[in-house]
Amino acid sequence: MSENTLHVVERRAFLKYTFGAGALILGTHVEAFASGADTAVFHPSVYLGIEPNGTVILIAHRSEMGTGSKSTLPMIMADELEADWKRVKVEQAIGDEKYGSQNTDGSCSIRDFVEIIRTAAASARTMLEQAAAQKWNVPAAECQAKNHFVVHTKSNKKAGFGELATAASNLPMPDKKSLKLKTDSEFRYINKNVPVVDQQDLCEGKGVFGMDAKMPNMLVASIEHSPVYGGTLVSFDAAETKKVAGVRDVVTIERFKPPHNFQPLGGVAVLADTYWAALQGRKKLKVEWNLGPNASYDSDRYRDSLVAAARQPGKIVRTQGNVEAGFASAAKIHEASYSTPLLSHAPMEPPAAVAEFKNGKVVCHAATQNPQAVQETVAGALGIDKKDVTCHVTLLGGGFGRKSKPDYVAEAALLSKKVGRPVKVIWSREDDIRTDFYHSTAGMYVKAGLDAGGKPTSWLHRSVFPSIGTTFDEKAEYAMDLEMGMGWNDLPFDIPNHQAENGPAKNHIRIGWLRAVANVYHAFAIHSFVDELAHLAGKDPVEYALSLIGPGRKIEMNPVGMKYWNHNQDQKTFPVDTARLRNVIDLVAQKSNWANRAKGGNGHGWGFAAHRSFLTYVAVATEVKVEGGRVRIPNMHIAVDAGKTYNEDRVLAQFEGAGVFGTSIAMMSEISVKDGKVQQSNFHNYNVARLPEAPETVHVHLIKSDAPAAGVGEPGVPPIPPSIANAIFAATGKRLRDLPLRKGLRA
Amino acid sequence: MIQLKVNGATRKFEGDPEMPLLWYLRELLELTGTKYGCGMGLCGACTVHVDGKAVRSCQTTMASAAGKSVVTIEALKGQHAVQKAWMACNVPQCGYCQSGQIMQAAALLKEKPKPTDKDIDDAMQGNICRCGTYQRIRKAVKMAAGVRA
Numbered sequence: 039m040s041e042n043t044l045h046v047v048e049r050r051a052f053l054k055y056t057f058g059a060g061a062l063i064l065g066t067h068v069e070a071f072a073s074g075a076d077t078a079v080f081h082p083s084v085y086l087g088i089e090p091n092g093t094v095i096l097i098a099h100r101s102e103m104g105t106g107s108k109s110t111l112p113m114i115m116a117d118e119l120e121a122d123w124k125r126v127k128v129e130q131a132i133g134d135e136k137y138g139s140q141n142t143d144g145s146c147s148i149r150d151f152v153e154i155i156r157t158a159a160a161s162a163r164t165m166l167e168q169a170a171a172q173k174w175n176v177p178a179a180e181c182q183a184k185n186h187f188v189v190h191t192k193s194n195k196k197a198g199f200g201e202l203a204t205a206a207s208n209l210p211m212p213d214k215k216s217l218k219l220k221t222d223s224e225f226r227y228i229n230k231n232v233p234v235v236d237q238q239d240l241c242e243g244k245g246v247f248g249m250d251a252k253m254p255n256m257l258v259a260s261i262e263h264s265p266v267y268g269g270t271l272v273s274f275d276a277a278e279t280k281k282v283a284g285v286r287d288v289v290t291i292e293r294f295k296p297p298h299n300f301q302p303l304g305g306v307a308v309l310a311d312t313y314w315a316a317l318q319g320r321k322k323l324k325v326e327w328n329l330g331p332n333a334s335y336d337s338d339r340y341r342d343s344l345v346a347a348a349r350q351p352g353k354i355v356r357t358q359g360n361v362e363a364g365f366a367s368a369a370k371i372h373e374a375s376y377s378t379p380l381l382s383h384a385p386m387e388p389p390a391a392v393a394e395f396k397n398g399k400v401v402c403h404a405a406t407q408n409p410q411a412v413q414e415t416v417a418g419a420l421g422i423d424k425k426d427v428t429c430h431v432t433l434l435g436g437g438f439g440r441k442s443k444p445d446y447v448a449e450a451a452l453l454s455k456k457v458g459r460p461v462k463v464i465w466s467r468e469d470d471i472r473t474d475f476y477h478s479t480a481g482m483y484v485k486a487g488l489d490a491g492g493k494p495t496s497w498l499h500r501s502v503f504p505s506i507g508t509t510f511d512e513k514a515e516y517a518m519d520l521e522m523g524m525g526w527n528d529l530p531f532d533i534p535n536h537q538a539e540n541g542p543a544k545n546h547i548r549i550g551w552l553r554a555v556a557n558v559y560h561a562f563a564i565h566s567f568v569d570e571l572a573h574l575a576g577k578d579p580v581e582y583a584l585s586l587i588g589p590g591r592k593i594e595m596n597p598v599g600m601k602y603w604n605h606n607q608d609q610k611t612f613p614v615d616t617a618r619l620r621n622v623i624d625l626v627a628q629k630s631n632w633a634n635r636a637k638g639g640n641g642h643g644w645g646f647a648a649h650r651s652f653l654t655y656v657a658v659a660t661e662v663k664v665e666g667g668r669v670r671i672p673n674m675h676i677a678v679d680a681g682k683t684y685n686e687d688r689v690l691a692q693f694e695g696a697g698v699f700g701t702s703i704a705m706m707s708e709i710s711v712k713d714g715k716v717q718q719s720n721f722h723n724y725n726v727a728r729l730p731e732a733p734e735t736v737h738v739h740l741i742k743s744d745a746p747a748a749g750v751g752e753p754g755v756p757p758i759p760p761s762i763a764n765a766i767f768a769a770t771g772k773r774l775r776d777l778p779l780r781k782g783l784r785a
Numbered sequence: 786m787i788q789l790k791v792n793g794a795t796r797k798f799e800g801d802p803e804m805p806l807l808w809y810l811r812e813l814l815e816l817t818g819t820k821y822g823c824g825m826g827l828c829g830a831c832t833v834h835v836d837g838k839a840v841r842s843c844q845t846t847m848a849s850a851a852g853k854s855v856v857t858i859e860a861l862k863g864q865h866a867v868q869k870a871w872m873a874c875n876v877p878q879c880g881y882c883q884s885g886q887i888m889q890a891a892a893l894l895k896e897k898p899k900p901t902d903k904d905i906d907d908a909m910q911g912n913i914c915r916c917g918t919y920q921r922i923r924k925a926v927k928m929a930a931g932v933r934a
Contacts, residue, residue: 386916
């Protein structure tokens with residue numbers, strides 16, 4: 039059963055699917071797995087249930103890390119159901135494949151589920167209307183659900199959802215084709231700025247994060263990992279550790295077997311009554327490591343090697359026309375190299391989870407973006423069935439991709455098995471920054487052959503970076519299709535000769551996905567280079583970018599040796615549409631008053647970049663004021679076409695936040711490695727934007743669109759760094775081609 | 786033995802006097818609204834009030850809190866003008882840093898009821914928000930202070 043095509047799961051079919059045939063199995067498992075929606079009297083779908091007292095239970099099956107998806111998906115259901123939001127109970131789902139993918143990643147919570155949940159809610163509404171019609175013996179077409187009641191206007195009859203729940207539960211599921219979805223003008227919650235369900239709790243300190251989860255009788259663990267990726271434990275001496283008051287045990291966790299996947303790194307865990315005691319004990323631990331082959335890894339030298347590799351031919355991953363012939367006949371050639379560093383996610387809440395192993399089963403509470411991956415990873419680590427892993431999902435204090443990888447949850451489960459008590463694992467900020475799944479470092483080379491007017495007739499872009507694929511295959515040296523299809527080999531420029539090449543890169547550290555992933559470095563190189571070409575041609579950067587994009591059209595992408603990834607969507611429904619890209623560029627130019635901007639110089643200037651990612655079109659115009667080595671960003675305009683939106687205020691918030699996240703990447707964030715050891719450890723040397731460094735105002739301009747919902751959480755990030763680099767060039771004449779920019783500015 | 790007041794109640798503590806107030810609040814009193822973010826006074830997630838001033842509880846030892854009055858986010862009970870403004874502006878995204886942001890902003894407004902932009906920059910720059918809610922924080926501080934945005 040493909041869960042993404044799952045529509046309304048009929049009750050009996052759902053029970054059979056989840057629990058297998060037979061009442062016995064159902065009897066033993068139902069309590070552990072059932073949600074409030076499952077056990078409600080009327081539960082036509084795994085996502086919703088209605089109790090006789092009228093309580094509507096809506097299941098949030100995606101994780102909440104700040105995007106608002108825990109609220110938005112239920113809000114869409116409440117609206118379609120005609121429920122009263124005040125009588126809705128939102129319940130966070132445990133990890134269970136019956137919900138479809140719960141991997142809250144890739145900016146797809148709305149896109150992948152809006153149709154499924156609206157169908158589920160519309161089915162429930164229709165059944166309630168039918169139940170009322172039967173009760174009153176009137177045609178169902180005359181009954182209408184309205185704010186938690188079904189009404190029959192002609193006879194002035196009215197019945198509550200709760201009153202109708204039992205009768206509705208005995209009706210057959212309506213045919214999907216017969217359902218009537220609400221029109222946009224009938225929406226009561228969608229795009230109406232309804233606060234997220236946890237807002238008050240979050241403002242009162244009551245939100246429960248992974249860091250706050252607890253189990254009776256638990257110990258708290260702090261784990262010493264190898265300072266070098268892949269290192270193995272030789273020996274340790276815990277004599278002094280065990281003298282620390284509150285320390286109860288010191289145990290080892292075995293190193294992962296390659297590929298590391300989401301397995302624990304391995305290490306020595308100090309378990310204590312409190313985290314404070316565990317930290318004190320850990321300080322006294324003496325550990326000897328065999329650091330292994332990655333102990334010679336030096337990220338500066340490595341980055342130089344990536345840049346050098348990008349100057350050499352690589353594997354062709356996109357080609358059209360003939361770039362070499364194009365270069366030979368060009369009036370002028372321009373080329374440049376760019377590079378970007380490793381980055382750490384640094385969510386404000388470091389990884390944390392609590393787990394108990396008992397009777398061959400695990401129950402855990404985790405700040406995780408992917409509870410189904412928790413089930414698989416914990417099951418793999420303990421050698422049990424994933425059905426025997428119950429993962430409760432807490433609120434996440436940020437995720438940005440880090441919390442898709444549940445190594446820390448497996449650590450808690452393994453330790454619980456070893457000590458026979460529930461164990462809470464807390465990563466310190468130092469653990470988080472020194473042993474992350476880092477955003478990849480990249481070296482890029484772009485070469486253009488220009489005609490007499492300064493427009494490219496030939497474009498070559500080589501990109502070399504260690505791949506996320508090394509998570510699953512340690513020998514991988516080339517990029518994954520998805521990394522290439524992130525604003526690189528799907529670049530929609532109107533250039534006859536166009537080639538993309540990927541060179542090999544051996545990996546020496548854990549590489550993972552971070553908000554917007556490979557788009558970040560590709561967008562930086564491409565849109566910086568476009569700005570360079572505009573200045574070479576003496577053209578306005580916005581006009582020049584529009585000329586590169588060419589007329590509005592849908593471009594079918596056919597990269598070499600792979601199917602175009604397109605964020606797992608087909609190109610018919612989600613084409614690469616340059617008309618939409620042109621629209622956001624026009625809008626950002628208009629809203630930022632681009633034509634009349636300060637023309638640049640004396641430390642004041644504007645920069646521009648536009649990028650399609652996560653099926654969303656984004657254009658950015660950024661104003662900078664450069665004072666010495668310090669950059670202020672008084673204004674940032676972001677124009678967005680994300681297709682149809684469902685929670686406008688949270689969409690705006692995501693792009694406001696992307697402006698800040700992108701500013702951190704552009705200006706100050708960098709992980710460096712010497713002798714295999716990460717040099718940064720906390721916020722004094724891993725820098726992220728603080729309030730005075732962030733854009734003072736991010737103005738987000740949303741295009742109203744009826745196109746299918748596209749991504750929101752990530753696509754704001756990629757165009758931010760090049761827009762800032764281009765603004766710094768306008769302000770100072772300094773072209774900075776390496777991130778973070780602050781380093782080059784101060785050099 | 787150390788004696789202190791937490792949210793109005795007198796408390797006695799007999800453990801390690803070097804233990805940071807943060808872990809005392811979180812682990813012994815189970816007041817988990819105060820968050821751990823860095824343990825070095827760099828991020829502000831653990832901000833509480835000690836004798837009315839905003840401090841980083843991860844850098845405040847139990848010894849130095851002796852005899853003092855500690856107020857945490859839990860004591861504000863959603864009634865503080867800053868909390869009301871935070872909700873009106875839909876400030877939180879993930880929300881993890883917001884207890885610290887709110888405690889910092891509340892202390893700022895106590896000291897400077899009508900803060901300028903520079904006052905807000907100076908007071909709030911120690912509180913990191915990785916989701917990037919800064920512009921709404923600025924707006925909410927001004928709303929709570931009744932000054933023009």
